[in-house]
Amino acid sequence: MSEDTAAELELPTRRAIYQRIVDTPGIHVRALxxxxxxxxxxxxxxxxxxxxxxxxEVSDDGEYTRYYPADSFDESDRQVLNALRRTLARRVLAYLAAEEQLTTADLADHLDKSNSTISWHLSKLQDAGLVEKHRDGRCVLYELTDPQRVRYLYTVYRASFTDRLVDRLFDLWESY
Known part of the structure; x- marks a missing residue:
């Protein structure tokens, strides 16, 4: 960051906005x-x-425009954080991180949501490259493409998510 840029961040409002983005990468404008x-x-x-x-930097997750400190996250990390910022997607990722492979029906039961709702979220997560599916006979299993990255980013930014259910699932994973 240049000296001119640092000077511009001396404006209290701008500095507060930037600091909130640093503390909560992937935040969207309404939350700000x-x-x-x-x-x-x-x-x-x-x-x-x-x-x-x-x-x-700006990242569009299809639902919100999200903001990140420049040069802090690559595209794959932004995709993970975009998903972690959405409550139901975060919970799907947490269950997949804890149990490795699950069906749509398993996730629907865990999350008390309809199969179609879970299927829609899994499709979005798959489009983002975070989840992949495999056929096992008549069953379709979903798993994380990079579970360590999801766990790492969740752990680092855990305080900014405030989701007790997901915290318990990641704690369960860490206890293994």
Whole structure:
């Protein structure tokens, strides 16, 4: 970061927005203005400036535009964090991290959701390259493509997710 950029971060609002992005990589704009109690236009103005100055990077997860500190995460890490920022996707990833391979029906039972809802989320996770499926006879099993990366990123940013169910699943995995 150049000296000029550091000087621009002296603006309290801009510094607060940037710090929140550093602390919560993958945060989306609504969460920023809710968390910081700022007007939407103010947050958008500063985000645009931070992006134009290459201080933050943008990732679109299909549902939200998410923000990351520049040069801190590669595309695959952003994909993992994008998924971890969505509650149901995070829970699907947690069950797959804890149990390695599960069917849509297994996940639906664990999460008390319909098979179609779980199937939709698995499809999105598969499109993002986070989950792969394998056929075992008539059964389709899902597993994480890089379980260590998912576990690592969840562990590092655990405090920013605040999801007790997922915490218990990852604690279970760590106890092995």
């Amino acid at each position: 203005f809710d968390d910081l109690d700022l007007a939407k236009g103010t947050v958008q103005y500063h985000l645009r400036w931070l992006e134009d100055e290459d201080i933050v």
